[in-house]
Amino acid sequence: xxxxxxxxxxxxxxxxxxxxxxxxxxxxxxxxxxxxxxxxxxxxxxxxxxxxxxxxxxxxxxxxxxxxxxxxxxxxxxxxxxxxxxxxxxxxxxxxxxxxxxxxxxxxxxxxxxxxx
Amino acid sequence: xxxxxxxxxxxxxxxxxxxxxxxxxxxxxxxxxxxxxxxxxxxxxxxxxxxxxxxxxxxxxxxxxxxxxxxxxxxxxxxxxxxxxxxxxxxxxxxxxxxxxxxxxxxxxx
Numbered sequence: 001x002x003x004x005x006x007x008x009x010x011x012x013x014x015x016x017x018x019x020x021x022x023x024x025x026x027x028x029x030x031x032x033x034x035x036x037x038x039x040x041x042x043x044x045x046x047x048x049x050x051x052x053x054x055x056x057x058x059x060x061x062x063x064x065x066x067x068x069x070x071x072x073x074x075x076x077x078x079x080x081x082x083x084x085x086x087x088x089x090x091x092x093x094x095x096x097x098x099x100x101x102x103x104x105x106x107x108x109x110x111x112x113x114x115x116x117x
Numbered sequence: 118x119x120x121x122x123x124x125x126x127x128x129x130x131x132x133x134x135x136x137x138x139x140x141x142x143x144x145x146x147x148x149x150x151x152x153x154x155x156x157x158x159x160x161x162x163x164x165x166x167x168x169x170x171x172x173x174x175x176x177x178x179x180x181x182x183x184x185x186x187x188x189x190x191x192x193x194x195x196x197x198x199x200x201x202x203x204x205x206x207x208x209x210x211x212x213x214x215x216x217x218x219x220x221x222x223x224x225x226x227x
Binding site for chain 2 (some may be wrong): 002004006014032034042043044046049091093095097102103104105106107108109110111
């Protein structure tokens with residue numbers, strides 16, 4: 001159980017284009033999902049909190065107009081990188097919170113490697 | 118602000134050589150401490166959640182323990198497939214956010 005998928009796993013795009021990444025919780029419902037960014041050999045950097053049915057909450061320094069987040073259902077959150085530039089190239093990882101009697105656990109997706117040319 | 122410090126940064130072990138990873142933390146009210154394993158190019162894989170000092174959890178060759186200031190991840194008789202980066206994270210009582218440490222990269226040689 002507790003499986004989170006991401007699509008696509010890898011994307012290459014030209015500078016100036018927009019890219020959408022999907023995050024799905026496959027076997028549980030998630031009111032809250034998170035989006036992270038990870039640089040090589042570094043730990044995860046939280047970008048934003050995605051709440052179903054409401055606006056995302058962005059961390060300090062993250063441009064909300066550049067990284068658009070939509071959480072339209074209890075199993076799907078999307079991250080759209082608008083007008084992507086080479087500096088946006090990175091590994092993007094989502095997580096979904098599963099709430100159970102044992103507490104709340106974040107399960108992570110496999111990640112999406114974005115390369116902007 | 119929550120802070121998590123992991124040590125050592127890297128650990129090279131011979132197969133069968135047991136060792137421990139450290140995670141020191143400061144948090145204003147601990148909801149949970151989490152251990153994840155991350156392989157290169159993949160997302161973190163959930164291992165354990167610890168909620169209170171004195172708690173211990175085990176999974177195969179891994180055992181996690183918790184005190185009021187730190188957590189240890191013990192690897193007993195590791196195998197090459199235990200090679201990965203192990204991430205520690207804390208969750209405060211105010212929300213679901215996790216604060217991650219920088220990780221310990223473990224390499225187990227056959």
